[in-house]
Amino acid sequence: GQQLNQSPQSMFIQEGEDVSMNCTSSSIFNTWLWYKQEPGEGPVLLIALYKAGELTSNGRLTAQFGITRKDSFLNISASIPSDVGIYFCAGQLPSGSGGSNYKLTFGKGTLLTVNP
Amino acid sequence: ETGVTQTPRHLVMGMTNKKSLKCEQHLGHNAMYWYKQSAKKPLELMFVYSLEERVENNSVPSRFSPECPNSSHLFLHLHTLQPEDSALYLCASSQDWGRAHGYTFGSGTRLTVV
Numbered sequence: 001g002q003q004l005n006q007s008p009q010s011m012f013i014q015e016g017e018d019v020s021m022n023c024t025s026s027s028i029f030n031t032w033l034w035y036k037q038e039p040g041e042g043p044v045l046l047i048a049l050y051k052a053g054e055l056t057s058n059g060r061l062t063a064q065f066g067i068t069r070k071d072s073f074l075n076i077s078a079s080i081p082s083d084v085g086i087y088f089c090a091g092q093l094p095s096g097s098g099g100s101n102y103k104l105t106f107g108k109g110t111l112l113t114v115n116p
Numbered sequence: 117e118t119g120v121t122q123t124p125r126h127l128v129m130g131m132t133n134k135k136s137l138k139c140e141q142h143l144g145h146n147a148m149y150w151y152k153q154s155a156k157k158p159l160e161l162m163f164v165y166s167l168e169e170r171v172e173n174n175s176v177p178s179r180f181s182p183e184c185p186n187s188s189h190l191f192l193h194l195h196t197l198q199p200e201d202s203a204l205y206l207c208a209s210s211q212d213w214g215r216a217h218g219y220t221f222g223s224g225t226r227l228t229v230v
Contacts, residue, residue: 004158042120042206042221043159088159104219106159 006089006107013079014115021087021110022073029091029105032065032072037109038085046087047074079114086111119143122207122222129197130230137192137225139207145220147213148190150182153204153224165190166213197229 006023013019023032031050035043047058049065049072056063062075072091076083086109093103120141129135141148150162164172165184179201181193190207207222 009156041223042208044221045219104161108156108158 004089004091004105004107006110008110009108010111010113012113012115015079015081017079019076019079019083019112020073021089022071023089023091023107024071025091025105026070027091027093028069029093030069031092032063033090033092033104034061034063034072034074035088035090036085037088043088076112079112081114081116084112084114120207120209120220120222122205122225124225125223126226126228128228128230129194131197131199133197134193134195136194137205137207137227139190139192139222141188141190141207141209141220143209143220145209145211146187147210148184148187149208149210149219150190150192151206151208151221153206159206163192164213171213194227197227199229202227202229 004023004025008021011019033048034046036046037043046061047056047063049056049063052065052069053067054065060077064073066072072089074087088109089107091105120139123138127135147166149164152160152162161174162176163170163182168184168187179196183191183193192205204224204226206224208219210219
């Protein structure tokens with residue numbers, strides 16, 4: 001099946017620092033998604049990307065859909081303690097007839113710890 | 117309030133027990149999903165229901181049995197589980213099957229098999 005390589009596995013940073021994480025794949029995806037999961041909760045969608053080269057921001061978060069469609073990165077600027085959690089990338093490509101049904105493939109996640 | 121509610125939040129069961137996980141969504145979505153989340157592994161899709169019909173079954177052992185009585189409710193029936201089945205089980209829903217940006221996850225059930 002499809003696999004996503006997400007790095008780094010974990011990060012320990014100081015409050016105020018910028019953060020960068022990325023996902024790569026050997027397969028082409030039509031959609032890239034970034035989720036955040038806080039302790040004791042399910043993943044929550046942060047940013048969705050639909051076009052190669054697309055750069056999208058959500059507050060202090062910025063994500064890009066790689067030109068090759070095989071990678072994506074997420075940046076967090078000026079980190080704060082509430083940014084702690086696990087960040088997942090996910091890629092989606094069409095499967096089944098008519099391209100109307102899609103499989104979502106997740107990375108293993110990046111655990112972010114922010115020291116105040 | 118995420119719109120997807122899972123119960124129980126925590127469950128400890130013996131290998132000979134039978135238990136069920138429940139998921140309920142109040143979002144009017146047509147598709148519901150079960151995922152397994154294990155430490156240091158990607159989320160694993162287990163089952164997909166679209167309009168109450170099972171449309172995806174990713175080689176999941178028969179000791180896991182899903183049930184979708186209506187578009188708002190999804191169950192995962194468990195019996196004779198193994199310790200390696202201990203994980204966080206997440207339910208999700210979306211407007212239609214595969215609408216990635218519309219996935220809403222529940223908070224999960226933390227399952228421990230002893």
